[in-house]
Amino acid sequence: MTPLSHIRNFSIVAHIDHGKSTLADRLIQSTNTVADRDMKEQMLDSMDIERERGITIKAQTVRINYVAKNGEEYVLNLIDTPGHVDFAYEVSRSMRAVEGSLLVVDSTQGVEAQTLANVYHAIEADHDIVPVLNKIDLPAADCDRVAEQIEDVIGIDASDAIRVSAKTGIGIAETLEAIVQKLPAPKGERDAPLKAMLVDSWYDSYLGVIVLVRIMDGVLKKGDRIRMLSNGTVHHVDRIGVFRPQMTVIDELGPGELGFLTASIKQVRDTRVGDTITHEKKGTDVALPGFKPAQPVVFCGLFPVDSAEFEDLRDAIEKLALNDASFSFEMETSAALGFGFRCGFLGLLHLEVIRDRIEREYDIDLITTAPSVIYDIHMRDGSVMQLHNPADMPDLTLVDHLEEPRIKATILVPDDFLGDVLKLCQDRRGIQQDLTYAGSRAMVVYDLPLNEVVFDFYDRLKSVTKGYASFDYQMIGYRQDALVKMSILVNDEPVDALSTMVHRDRAETRGRAMVEKLKDLIPRHMFKIPIQAAIGGKVIARETLSAMRKDVTAKCYGGDATRKRKLLDKQKAGKKKMRQFGKVDIPQEAFISALKMDG
Amino acid sequence: MPDDWQNGGFGLYIHWPFCAAKCPYCDFNSHVSAHIDQAAWKAAYLKELARVAALTPGRVLGSVFFGGGTPSLMDPDTVAEIIHAVRGYWATANDLEITLEANPGSVEAGRFAAYRAGGVTRISMGIQALNDTDLRRLGRLHNTREALAAFEIARKEFDRVSFDLIYARQDQTLTAWRDELTQALSLAVDHLSLYQLTIEQGTAFGDRYSAGKLRGLPDEDLGADMFALTQDICGANGMPAYEVSNHARDGAWSKHNVMYWRYGDYLGIGPGAHGRITLNGRRFATECPRAPGQWLRMVDNGGAELAPQALSKSDQASEFLLMGLRMRDGIDMTRYAALSGKPLAQDALQDLIGLGMLRQEKSHLVVTDQGFVVLNAVIAKLLEA
Numbered sequence: 007m008t009p010l011s012h013i014r015n016f017s018i019v020a021h022i023d024h025g026k027s028t029l030a031d032r033l034i035q036s037t038n039t040v041a042d043r044d045m046k047e048q049m050l051d052s053m054d055i056e057r058e059r060g061i062t063i064k065a066q067t068v069r070i071n072y073v074a075k076n077g078e079e080y081v082l083n084l085i086d087t088p089g090h091v092d093f094a095y096e097v098s099r100s101m102r103a104v105e106g107s108l109l110v111v112d113s114t115q116g117v118e119a120q121t122l123a124n125v126y127h128a129i130e131a132d133h134d135i136v137p138v139l140n141k142i143d144l145p146a147a148d149c150d151r152v153a154e155q156i157e158d159v160i161g162i163d164a165s166d167a168i169r170v171s172a173k174t175g176i177g178i179a180e181t182l183e184a185i186v187q188k189l190p191a192p193k194g195e196r197d198a199p200l201k202a203m204l205v206d207s208w209y210d211s212y213l214g215v216i217v218l219v220r221i222m223d224g225v226l227k228k229g230d231r232i233r234m235l236s237n238g239t240v241h242h243v244d245r246i247g248v249f250r251p252q253m254t255v256i257d258e259l260g261p262g263e264l265g266f267l268t269a270s271i272k273q274v275r276d277t278r279v280g281d282t283i284t285h286e287k288k289g290t291d292v293a294l295p296g297f298k299p300a301q302p303v304v305f306c307g308l309f310p311v312d313s314a315e316f317e318d319l320r321d322a323i324e325k326l327a328l329n330d331a332s333f334s335f336e337m338e339t340s341a342a343l344g345f346g347f348r349c350g351f352l353g354l355l356h357l358e359v360i361r362d363r364i365e366r367e368y369d370i371d372l373i374t375t376a377p378s379v380i381y382d383i384h385m386r387d388g389s390v391m392q393l394h395n396p397a398d399m400p401d402l403t404l405v406d407h408l409e410e411p412r413i414k415a416t417i418l419v420p421d422d423f424l425g426d427v428l429k430l431c432q433d434r435r436g437i438q439q440d441l442t443y444a445g446s447r448a449m450v451v452y453d454l455p456l457n458e459v460v461f462d463f464y465d466r467l468k469s470v471t472k473g474y475a476s477f478d479y480q481m482i483g484y485r486q487d488a489l490v491k492m493s494i495l496v497n498d499e500p501v502d503a504l505s506t507m508v509h510r511d512r513a514e515t516r517g518r519a520m521v522e523k524l525k526d527l528i529p530r531h532m533f534k535i536p537i538q539a540a541i542g543g544k545v546i547a548r549e550t551l552s553a554m555r556k557d558v559t560a561k562c563y564g565g566d567a568t569r570k571r572k573l574l575d576k577q578k579a580g581k582k583k584m585r586q587f588g589k590v591d592i593p594q595e596a597f598i599s600a601l602k603m604d605g
Numbered sequence: 606m607p608d609d610w611q612n613g614g615f616g617l618y619i620h621w622p623f624c625a626a627k628c629p630y631c632d633f634n635s636h637v638s639a640h641i642d643q644a645a646w647k648a649a650y651l652k653e654l655a656r657v658a659a660l661t662p663g664r665v666l667g668s669v670f671f672g673g674g675t676p677s678l679m680d681p682d683t684v685a686e687i688i689h690a691v692r693g694y695w696a697t698a699n700d701l702e703i704t705l706e707a708n709p710g711s712v713e714a715g716r717f718a719a720y721r722a723g724g725v726t727r728i729s730m731g732i733q734a735l736n737d738t739d740l741r742r743l744g745r746l747h748n749t750r751e752a753l754a755a756f757e758i759a760r761k762e763f764d765r766v767s768f769d770l771i772y773a774r775q776d777q778t779l780t781a782w783r784d785e786l787t788q789a790l791s792l793a794v795d796h797l798s799l800y801q802l803t804i805e806q807g808t809a810f811g812d813r814y815s816a817g818k819l820r821g822l823p824d825e826d827l828g829a830d831m832f833a834l835t836q837d838i839c840g841a842n843g844m845p846a847y848e849v850s851n852h853a854r855d856g857a858w859s860k861h862n863v864m865y866w867r868y869g870d871y872l873g874i875g876p877g878a879h880g881r882i883t884l885n886g887r888r889f890a891t892e893c894p895r896a897p898g899q900w901l902r903m904v905d906n907g908g909a910e911l912a913p914q915a916l917s918k919s920d921q922a923s924e925f926l927l928m929g930l931r932m933r934d935g936i937d938m939t940r941y942a943a944l945s946g947k948p949l950a951q952d953a954l955q956d957l958i959g960l961g962m963l964r965q966e967k968s969h970l971v972v973t974d975q976g977f978v979v980l981n982a983v984i985a986k987l988l989e990a
Contacts, residue, residue: 532960532982555829558980560800560850562931564618564865565879567924568890574923577985589956 008081011191013262015083015104015220017133019125021118021476024110025140028172029181030068030086036178037070037082039250064088065100065206065218067264068251074186082185083264085205087124092353094480095300096206097124099280101131102296103205103220103264106189108181109156113139113169114146116447117159119418119476125160136184137167143174159444194261199290200224200232200283205264207277209329213245215271216253219283220264222294227258231286232269235293236278240286241269274329300332302350303411303481304357304460305394307338307375307503308364309346311585311594315370316345322368323347326360333360340397342501342587343373348395354460373585373594375503376601379456382409382484396505399491402542409484410507411456414439416449417467419475424448426470434458435487435509453482457507462601492517492546494524494600495538499588503597513539517547520600527596530554535590608883609921609944612937613869615661616668616861617691619650620875621676622897625708628744629809630771630802634877634895635674647683649904651690653874656908658694660884661872666695668861669703671725677707681716685723692724702765702860704729709755709768710747717755717762727765727859729798730756735785739774744809753792760793765857767796772835773828774802776821782831783838790842795857799835800850801828832978849931849977866932868925874909876900881924882913888921889913918946927984935971953986 020026070082087093087100101107107128111117128135137156139149149169156164168184170177205218219226226232230243245268247255259265271277280297284290310319323335334350351357357377364370381393384406393399393408415436419427421443431438431452440451454463459479467475492513494504504524508516517539524537528551539547562570584591624635669691671684688703704727705720707713717728732752734740740748747755759766770789772782789797802822804814813819823831836846844852848866851859864871873880873891876899880891891913894900903909916924922945929936942948949970957963962976962983976983 532957532962532979532986554979554982555825556832556978557982558832558849558978560803562849562866562928563862564871564873564881565877567865567881567928568879568892570927571920571923574927574985574988578989581989 008260008263010194010262012078012080013083013192014080014106014185014189015085015192015262015264016106016108016185016189017085017087017100017104017128018108018110019121019128019135020110020140021112021115021120021124024112024115024118024121025172026086026110029108029110029138029140029170030084032172032175032178033070033082033084033182034068034251036175037072037182039068039070064208065096066251067205067218067249069248069254069264070250072182072186075183080186081263082182085264092351092356094123094127095298095352096279097127098130098296099203100205101127101133102294103203104131104133105192106134106136106185108185109135109137109160109162110140111137111152111156112141113149113152114141114144116152116155117418117444119416119478121476122160122416122418123478123480134189135162136181136188137162137164138177138181139167139169140172142169142176143171155444155447159449192262194221195223196225196261198223199288200226200230200285201290201292201294202226202259202283203294204234204277204279204281204283206279207271207274209274210268213268215268215274215277217267217269217271217277217283218264219259219267221259221261223261223290224285225258225260226267226283232267232283233286233289234277235282235284235291236297236299237276239276241271243267243269245269272328275327275331278331300352302332302334302352303456304351304353304377304379305348306351306357306377307340307343307346307348307373307395308361309340309343309373309375309503311371311373313344318368319347319364319370319372322364322370323349326363330360332356338395340375340502342503343375343585346373350394354464371594373503373597375597376506377460378507379411379460381411381489381507384409393507396491396507397502399505399507407486408489408507409486410489412482412485413454413456413459413479414482415452415454415459415477415479417452417475417477418447418449419471421446421448423471423474424450427467427475430463430466430470434463435512454479455487455509456481490541492520493540494520495536495540495545496524496528496592497535497588497590498538501587501592504600506601513541514546517541521547521549523600524596525549525551527599528590528592531590533589608870608886609925609940610868610870610881610883610888612940613867614667614860614864615664615869616670616864616871617657617666618670618672618861618871618873618875618878618880619676619687620873620878620893621671621673621679622876622895622900623678624673624675625678626744626746627809629813630743630805632805632808632811633674636897638897641678643680643683645901647680647686649901649909650683650687650874652904653909654687654690654694656910657872657874657880660882661695661870664695664870665698666691666701667698667869668701668864670861671703671705673706675708675713676705677713677716677720681719681723684720684725688724700860702727704859704861706731707755707759708747709752711751711754714755714758717758721762726763727767728759728763729796729859730759730766730768732756732768733771734774735770735788736781739777742775743771756792756794765796766794767798767853767859768794769798769800771800771802773823773831775819777823777831779827779830779834783834786835786838790838790844795844796851796853796859797839797844798851799839801832829978836974845933846977847933849980863932866928868921868928876909881916888916890916918944921945923988926987930970930972930980930984933971935969938965938968938970949987950989953989957983957986 018026066086068084072080072082085100087097153164153167168177168180201222202219207217210216228246233240247253248265282293332352335347338346338348383391383393386406436452436454442449488510489507490510492508493500521537521539534553535551537549538545584593622636703725705725706729709730709732735749737748804810839852846852870882876897877895878893892911893909900909964971
């Protein structure tokens with residue numbers, strides 16, 4: 007066991023693409039933690055989707071043995087946290103598991119919104135912070151300006167920021183030395199009752215659930231019986247180890263150490279991030295502060311395109327849920343789409359990741375309905391119900407008022423695009439809270455309704471700022487507003503999966519935009535199709551998709567029979583990507599595309 | 606029980622794969638070659654003929670069709686010898702129709718008499734346009750004057766002459782098409798094939814279209830108007846459509862093409878030729894290799910045919926439907942049910958009848974005027990279930 011004085015636990019804080027993963031790779035490589043031949047890019051991102059998108063969803067750790075300039079050997083535990091706003095709670099727990107952070111800022115770009123959000127997590131966790139200016143090999147690098155910006159915007163001393171190129175290896179040695187010299191050693195009592203934080207967990211088909219832990223006090227050994235404080239469940243520890251970054255079994259984990267345990271746990275649901283783990287007997291009853299169960303904030307329906315695949319979808323969702331405690335689901339029946347599931351997610355990225363995994367890993371084509379937030383419906387009788395699905399909106403005569411979740415959004419943007427960003431926020435019912443400048447970049451803070459953001463806000467923001475804006479948000483609570491349910495009727499039949507909650511003042515604009523979009527998305531049929539948006543019984547927008555006028559093959563002789571037949575078979579397969587509503591075929595992508603707003 | 610093909614008849618298709626130039630809209634199997642060894646090709650066709658004749662003894666042949674490519678580049682002697690051999694292999698119908706596709710150039714027209722002497726009974730000419738600018742845009746080597754002269758010669762030599770026009774061309778107006786079609790109808794013609802220009806992948810037009818460089822094509826509305834106008838004018842001039850794009854005076858239907866649409870059996874020889882042939886109660890799709898050189902080599906080695914594919918019940922039913930509904934006189938639904946093993950889906954059928962796309966008279970199913978112009982959608986709907 008390593009003495010506390012020779013342990014350093016740290017995380018890396020960075021905006022996406024600022025080189026966090028490359029820096030982590032370089033630290034691992036330069037300490038010979040992994041042989042060069044086994045090195046692959048983004049060592050720590052294990053899932054395909056994570057690797058492809060350059061995002062991290064699960065916290066990962068790696069133990070690095072480092073001989074410092076003073077000749078002594080240190081154990082450095084790096085924890086790689088999910089960087090995305092959807093996983094803010096997981097980030098905050100990971101931050102509590104370490105004592106310091108490297109703040110990585112791209113020296114060609116400067117501080118971004120995500121840098122800010124994550125550095126605040128680090129500051130909240132009382133971290134000592136070492137600033138690192140990355141990508142100094144690039145001609146556009148401007149270290150002095152970026153260091154100044156770090157001081158201005160974040161308020162930490164960046165005068166001795168380490169100048170690094172993770173790509174070429176410049177500054178890596180200095181970074182390792184700074185971790186030892188500038189970050190504090192962890193504290194903890196070896197003889198106290200076991201107190202460990204559950205940092206993250208995931209399912210492994212061979213080992214069961216793997217639990218990532220940080221030992222605060224006491225010692226954890228193989229064979230121990232442990233208890234989860236949140237639910238009192240007891241497990242028998244069958245394996246203890248550390249990541250280097252591959253799993254390496256060791257005998258025990260002592261105070262200040264980060265590692266993993268397995269205990270024949272079947273479901274990730276039984277292991278909650280932030281929970282306190284202690285011994286079954288002679289354990290502690292004092293939980294670590296800050297634990298809270300995961301709360302989905304965005305909901306949508308997932309339906310199989312081919313209704314025969316419902317059971318396959320159930321199977322896929324159940325399997326994914328085993329490995330993701332923050333993802334909730336229940337069966338849903340839609341008049342339009344048949345059987346499916348109403349699923350809850352931490353945010354849009356989380357939604358997309360789960361949806362992609364179902365389509366990719368389980369090969370099921372999905373219809374995803376409009377994402378919705380949770381509305382509080384205050385009924386006339388004084389009760390409050392939570393609305394996850396616009397289709398479940400109760401009779402208006404019973405409703406007193408609705409409240410919707412709001413967020414505080416922080417956007418950093420070059421001032422050239424500021425006007426567009428302000429307009430976008432204004433269009434989305436935003437209330438400006440703050441507007442400050444750091445050099446030629448503006449930082450805007452808006453109070454926005456979450457329902458205006460969950461759908462395509464981030465896409466729009468990227469588009470109006472040519473990708474230069476960065477964005478982050480946090481939930482700030484519920485507020486009353488004039489919200490109504492808007493229905494869409496296709497060929498005079500309501501399509502429940504297209505129902506949305508909208509603000510009364512914007513209903514007509516949204517309704518008009520949706521029916522116009524649907525007119526383009528639905529292919530022409532042999533008859534004309536009215537497409538309407540309505541609130542209650544009142545139609546607020548209408549378009550008519552005219553009947554197809556000509557669809558006939560000019561030439562078809564003996565040599566064409568095979569080709570035309572195969573073409574028909576192909577069309578038939580293509581139709582499986584459509585859903586039939588009454589006599590109208592609606593393509594699956596219409597359910598999402600119809601909601602995207604161009605302005 | 607007689608085989609299903611007997612409802613459609615029996616014909617022979619011969620593909621000549623060469624052209625003097627490749628037209629930019631054409632996706633047929635055609636090749637431009639500086640030197641063609643006519644003797645070698647003649648020998649190869651005769652050898653293939655012997656091979657397929659051995660498969661179909663005792664049948665009565667109703668039609669022969671020389672297609673291409675440009676079959677009017679064949680030596681009249683080659684054509685005559687093939688026809689002679691055909692008559693030796695099969696008993697033929699009294700009204701055996703032998704059609705040859707011809708370019709309306711002056712050189713080809715000079716051979717018409719010889720083709721007639723060799724046994725050809727019908728000429729189908731690829732005139733395509735009666736407007737020199739458009740002929741050039743379509744990549745045709747002839748001009749209007751030559752085409753009209755060739756037509757006059759054909760008219761003198763043959764009882765039955767047809768020609769093709771392509772409409773819905775780039776920048777073509779409704780009025781321009783009305784005038785051109787009226788001029789065509791004023792000629793002493795008894796059969797017209799009137800095709801809307803279709804942009805096919807893998808053609809020069811297809812490439813230009815994908816690159817956004819093929820401009821002035823009519824939109825769907827103008828295309829529909831042109832189709833309707835075509836029906837009106839031809840109908841008023843005694844040349845109603847008997848198929849989507851084919852118009853004729855009474856009794857002047859193309860027997861060979863009707864055999865395709867009525868889903869008869871046909872042998873196909875020559876590079877890229879397809880066939881449908883029923884052997885021992887099973888219908889097969891046959892196909893010959895497309896490349897001329899490869900075809901010749903395979904003929905040498907005993908037979909230029911790729912592995913025949915047995916057609917399933919549902920494949921046959923689909924083909925019967927998609928070919929048969931192209932005919933104005935419709936299909937017999939009992940034949941569909943016999944091929945498919947189950948009748949047409951009632952709900953789709955009733956929907957389409959309700960929409961005015963189809964008309965049912967007992968077991969006979971006919972596409973209406975309204976249905977014809979969206980025939981692909983009608984067929985797709987019928988076969989959806």
